[in-house]
Amino acid sequence: MDVEFRIRRFDGEKSYWQTFNIPVKRGMTVLEGLYYIKENLDGSLTFRASCRMAICGSCAVKINGKPRLACETQILEIGNSLEVEPLDNFKVIKDLVTDFEGFFKKHEAVKPYLIRKDDNYEEPVELIQSPKELHAYYDFTLCVKCGACYSVCPAAATRDDYLGPAAITAAYRFNADSRDEGEKIRLALVCGDNGVWRCHFAAECSEVCPKQIDPAKAVQKIRFKSAIETIKSIFR
Amino acid sequence: MKVQHDIVIVGAGLAGMRAVIAAAEKSKKLSIALISKTYPIRCHSVCAEGGTAAVMREGDSFDLHAWDTVKGSDFLADQDAVEFFVREMPKEILRLDNWGCPWSRTEDGLIAQRAFGGHSFNRTIFAADRTGFHEVHTLYERMLMYPNVIRYDEYFLTSLVIEDGKIKGLTAIELKTGDLILFEAKAVILATGGAGRLYGFTTYSHTVTGDGMAVAYRAGVPLKDMEFFQFHPTGLVPSGILMTEACRGEGGYLRNKDGERFMERYAPEKMELAPRDVVARAMWKEILEGRGIESEHGYYIALDLTHLGEEKINERLPLIRDAAIKFVGIDPVEEPIPVRPVAHYTMGGVHTNANCESPVKGLYAAGEAGCVSIHGANRLGSNSTAECLVFGRAAGEKAAEYVLNADYSHVSNEVYKAEESRIFDEILGKSGDENPYQLKKELNETMDKNLWIFRIEDELKEAVKKIKELKERFNNVEIVDKTKGFNTDLVYTFEVGYMLDLAEVVAIGALNRTESRGAHYRLDYPKRDDENWLKHTLAYYTPDGPRFEYIPVTITKWEPVERKY
Amino acid sequence: MWQKWFSVKGKSLFSIAFSLHRLTGVVLTIYLCMHLAYLTSIRMGKEVFESFIATTVTPQFLIFDILLVLAGIYHGVNGLRLILHEFGLTYESRKSILYVSVAIVLIVWLIASYRMYTFVMGV
Missing domain, CATH: 1.20.58.100 (Fumarate reductase/succinate dehydrogenase flavoprotein-like, C-terminal domain)
Structure with a gap:
């Protein structure tokens, strides 16, 4: 069966649509379709891909208007014609490749690592954490940083410096970790002018997350915590 | 354009990032560059699923882990390196714990362990079935703490500059602009991973093409034991996506078309948990002898998890279930998964000694790109992520020690x-x-x-x-x-x-x-x-094809005996 | 830029709810300005004020009023929904809550519209 791929291309100066027809078998993914085009029809088609098993987060693109991981999207589930575009809210470098530099900088900015006073590199000790404590944050560790959430966020669309759902989720993941002692430090970082208060709960991030992480939930949890801390500080 | 760093580490997978952290811990003064073809968390290490082996609990011992490794390697492993490796491993697990890795836990809150192929103790530490993913993210996030680390994401390695048996730097293309950048360095660590994409049916990411190995080989550094290529028994048909060995570690069965657990004919004692080479050969033999199950994508073997129950699968093998449903439309809770042996690991690599030093001064290799060799002719499951941690650290530390007493030498x-x-x-x-x-x-x-x-x-x-x-x-x-x-x-x-x-x-x-x-x-x-x-085997580059030399295997405690499971 | 607040292609109901919230917010702001302007006109005398008011209480103007009320109710109810979620509560059932709030908006609006209709038309 032939499927029509309409691809939004960009060569550094101008942006245009290009259409390819490719033969599709049951089980073929959009990423395999893109590779088919690159290998057989147009070698200059540019996209990112690596693991092809939905764990590395490279291949998030907009498919029929919705951001998805190309590698885990079955072509035939979408239909017999589809539109592939680069993610919104990111600067396009070439074809489907977008600039993730700022995205990773924002992730870095929330100090997404365990902060402990007794951190000892030479002589580490086993920390005790019950399955229940693990469960409290585990789902939020599954973020692959694919950028899907950021690309649909209306707050990120109009504020370049908004940290975005992924970075705030990373902060929440560590705040909720029973081994961590850096909650105060991280709260100060994510509750500033470009932080959680920019969120207006469109909740689209949770809708598109390919790992079903619920970033919107993490943002609200931090926001609530921050409100409580602020109120407390008034009476202190 | 030209930049200068004390240590340049190529490859941002487990070994590369572990090396970065080790070097950065060694001295805050060093300027450390990390070059990678993709963003660090897009590396292939995230695809590791099953776990990481380490001796942690009563009843297990370093000698037992070393013996399992040596026996698994069919006695081609260098035993001094293996002994070093097993001793260092537990600390690495604890470090990752202290850095935030969400290891799966026992009811008492201790780090949990599971059974794995070829190991005679349940010593594989895991984080559900996304161990590599969590380890990579933990290391990446930890790496962000060090201000003296400079990342060069999306740079593609094109050559090493070696003069008079000494490393001087390397060249890489900055993908975004397409410019060639010359990195001058006192030491270079290659951690570029294996060469899995040589094969069509493979578990490897699209990006794993053996860049570091090939560049080193062309620059005159010998490659070791490249003919040993591991085939993982269970690759999903038809895409080759890895179905972790933990499926069998948690109690899954392999069945042929008659529904028989055929492994009892090949490895009566260990059954499905024999080392990968044994299981892969057994499966391939079943298929060749006509006992595979027919499908539009060729013959396959059934990986049966249906008796494990939904709860256990959800807790221990969530990724496997997800992948099977998404990629072949089969829910492992209800139906067996179609699998076939698949190219999975490059045992060989850049020739190094147990300190990760290659024959070229200042050039190190770690992880799958290097060959210390602790895996010999066959790697045991869950020893690869372990190798990356231990030898990534070793390479980082040795390189840091080396550069503290070395000078830059300029590249013309x-x-x-x-x-x-x-x-x-x-x-x-x-x-x-x-x-x-x-x-x-x-x-x-x-x-x-x-x-x-x-x-x-x-x-x-x-x-x-x-x-x-x-x-x-x-x-x-x-x-x-x-x-x-x-x-x-x-x-x-x-x-x-x-x-x-x-x-x-x-x-x-x-x-x-x-x-x-x-x-x-x-x-x-x-x-x-x-x-x-x-x-x-050592292979040296010549313009008309490789020239081979052979060097002996280091044997300390364990003389080769017949290998039976 | 700000146009992206209103791009709903491929988006879920939540984004549409967000876009409408922004849109109604803008409408209400404009209305607020007009409202204040009307009230201020009393400084120019009672007649001026009453002539202003008289233009609005007409059948022709009713349609705008009804739409304005819709905007107000939507903005209010949706705002309550957001406050609930933003206090860190009930995201798990956010879909049903969205449906319920839309239902509330419609019911309240229909009742309000009916009452305005009877008032203006004098039936």
Whole structure:
């Protein structure tokens, strides 16, 4: 069966649509379709891909208007014609490749690592954490940083410096970790002018997350915590 | 453009990032650069699923882990390195714990362990079935703490600069702009991973093309034991996505078309949990003898998890369930998963000693790109992520010690100019009638057919001939995309060139080794031959193909005996 | 830029709810300005004020009023929904809550519209 791929291309100066027809078998993914085009029809088609098993987060693109991981999207589930575009809210470098530099900088900015006073590199000790404590944050560790959430966020669309759902989720993941002692430090970082208060709960991030992480939930949890801390500080 | 760093680490997977952290911990004054072809968390290490082996609990011992590893390697492992490795491993697990890795836990809150193939104790530490993913993210996040680490994301390695047996730096293309950058360094650590994309049916990411190995090989550094290529028993049919060994570790069965657990005929004691080479051979034999299950994508074997129950699968193997549902539409809770042996790991790599030092001064290799060798002829499951941690650290520390007493040596402008013209004039600007994608396809077909689990002289000779022909044709390749910025076409062509070189080493090495050992099985020489072949293969680059030398294996405690499971 | 607040292609109901919230917010702001302007007109005398008011209480103007009320109710109810979620509560059932709030908006609006209709038309 032939499927029509309409691809939004960009060569550094101008942006245009290009259409390819490719033969599709049951089980073929959009990423395999893109590779088919690159290998057989147009070698200059540019996209990112690596693991092809939905764990590395490279291949998030907009498919029929919705951001998805190309590698885990079955072509035939979408239909017999589809539109592939680069993610919104990111600067396009070439074809489907977008600039993730700022995205990773924002992730870095929330100090997404365990902060402990007794951190000892030479002589580490086993920390005790019950399955229940693990469960409290585990789902939020599954973020692959694919950028899907950021690309649909209306707050990120109009504020370049908004940290975005992924970075705030990373902060929440560590705040909720029973081994961590850096909650105060991280709260100060994510509750500033470009932080959680920019969120207006469109909740689209949770809708598109390919790992079903619920970033919107993490943002609200931090926001609530921050409100409580602020109120407390008034009476202190 | 030219930049200068004390240590340049190429490859941002587990080994690379562990090396970065080790070097940064050693001294805050060092300037450390991390170059990677993708963003660090897009590396192939995230695909590791099952776990990481370490001796943690009462009842287990370092000697037992070392013995399992040595026996698994079919006695080709260097035993001094293995002993060092098992002793260092528990600390690495605890470090990751202290850095935030969400290890799965026992009811008491201790780090949990599970059974794995070839290990005689349940010593595999895991984080559900996304161990590699969590380890990579933990290391990446930890790495952000060190201000003296500078990341160069999306830079593609093109050559090493080695003069007078000493490393001087390397060149890499900045993908975004397409500019060639010269890195001057006192020490370079290669952690670029394996060469899995040589094969068509493989668990590897698209990006794993053996860049570091090939670049080092071309620069005159020997490659070790490249003919040993691991085939993982359970790759999802048809895509080759890894179905972790933990499926069997948690109690899954392998069944042929009669529903028989055939492993009892091949490894009566360990059954499904025999080492990978044994299981993969058994499965392939079942398929060859007509006991595979037929499908539109060829014959397969059933990986049966249905008796484990939904709760256990959800807790211990969530990724497997997710992948099976998404990619083949099968829910492992209800139906067996279709699997077939699949190319999975490169035991060989850049020749190094137990300190990760290559023969070139200042050049180190760690992880899958290096070959210390602790895996010998066959790696045990969950020893690879472990290797990355231990030897990543070792490489980082040794390199840091080395550079503290070394000086920069400048690379002349001619070297840069020559490399620039090689890339942009000779390769990008060339016209010809071959296309790299076709060559890659033919290479994959050859490897899948002639260098698969069972090898035989005629087929190996055919493979060598074919690869030489492909190399010849590669000289005539034309790149469609002539632009500079983010030219993945150019990168792909480079990768195909690298892979052709490596494939030649693999094929000739396999042809030369007239015995069966570990993952290398010759139908015409089905026995292990310790008298003639208890030695490592070293391949040196020459313009007409590899030149081979052999070096002895280090044996400390364990003399080779018959290998039975 | 700000146009992206209103791009709903491929988006879920939540984004549409967000876009409408922004849109109604803008409408209400404009209304607020007009409202204040009307009230201020009393400084120019009672007649001016009453002539202003008289233009609005007409059948022709009713349609705008009804739409304005819709905007107000939507903005209010949706705002309550957001406050609930933003206090860190009930995201798990956010879909049903969205449906319920839309239902509330419609019911309240229909009742209000009916009452305005009877008032203006004098039936």
